[in-house]
Amino acid sequence: MAAHFKGRPILKKTSLHDEHVALGARMIEFHGWSMPLSYNSVIQEHHSTRNDCGIFDVSHMGQVFVRGKNAAAYLQYVTMNNIHKLTTGKAQYSALLYETGGFVDDIIVYMLEAEHYLVCINSANLDKDVTWLSRHNKNFQADIRNASNLWSQIAVQGPKTLEVLGRLDAKLSQKVRDLDFMAVTPYQWQGVECYVARTGYTGEFGVEIYLPNTIASSFWRASLEAGAKPIGLGARDTLRLEAGLLLYGNDMNETVNPIEAGISWALDLDTDDFIGRSALVDYKNHKSAPQRKLVCFKLNEKGIARPGMDVYANDKLVGKVTSASILPSLDCSGGFALVDAEASGMLQELEIDIRGKRKLAQIHKRPLYSSRTRLPS
């Protein structure tokens, strides 16, 4: 929980906080952090990322390093994906689950080298995740180090990413050109060891760079000088919604399981035991629990869907919007809704209750907007 001073929370600051203030960003409180919502216009920042190159401070995300001879066995036990399919230099989308099958958090696991992993976790879940990870380490004795306070994270995303990186450091752009989607490689900025990963939260070609706090400002400034546009959390949200990427706390939480959330592709039940596995096997076989489905939708009419709005199908209340906004690249509103599986299976249309007026929405397969996430030709 955030500390307080005279009744007001003391917000955590990333190592780039002063850079955002100097750029005139509108700062907001985000899960105990002071973060840039926007530098000028959310919509312009969205289009800058889709058409050019955006740079995002995502240092509020948590970084946990896991090492040791039992590191793989331990990660297999606490994550839902098959860790044995992960090879050195690759990344894997996964999740920490409760015994019930509900989410503790969704994560990315990077295999940096043999017996050495980096786990990227959500800022809102940092303390909870670190406690959870430690609690289940007793039988494995993996070396778990929460480095979140020491590491920064900068995302560089958009079709002009390689050009920007090329102006920054020709070696870096060559490295990224050779890097597959969902791959990671070590990199040195000013002689300091970092990691560059072909991952992101925008649906665009791009990288996420993990770097020690001491060199974050220098990399940030150099990226801006090389032509990257600073992008705030507002556009980060509209970009990830269009890309069909989930947000913990909105689209899933401890009451939602990965099958309902539509990320079964990152779930491997045919592997060694892991926390949550037996509950999910039951859910799949017996269909005991009420079946729900997280669906993507686009609003057919004018209006803006927002989280918490009621969703109807054939005049029956079937669920709620979990996250939604304007979608600038699609020129409409849309997002995710958690609805009865029957409604999502049988129907193509939903109605969203926007302050008493029902507006027609179309169920859409993910992503709502797709662009090249592979290497541009």
Add this chain to the structure above:
Amino acid sequence: MKYPTDLKYSKDHEWIKKDGANFSVGVTQYAVEQLGDIVHLELPEVGASFNAGDPFGTIESTKTVSDLYLPVSGKVTETNLELAESPESLQNQETGEAWLVKIKASAPESSELMTAEQYEKFISED
């Protein structure tokens, strides 16, 4: 930022412009700047009646939705459908340029409405 002196202003950041017995109603540039990117406007039906202070529509930015409050009592005679089609154009207009609705007043305007000078002082303290 300069606010036209022929308009009156409410604490909810709406402006009115008198035109005989009718009023044009809009939102101030200050409100637009606070909201950020304007993405949607919900305006009332022509013929609807409101009391001063009633919400008559909504204005939405990328992050929030805010109610629009009518500074005068009366009946809606016209709505700016062109503006509702492209609400983002509000960001490029001066205060007083883009009206949202026209109202046939049913009561005199409130003495609580501010002059341009008072409004500028009001927002500088906001």
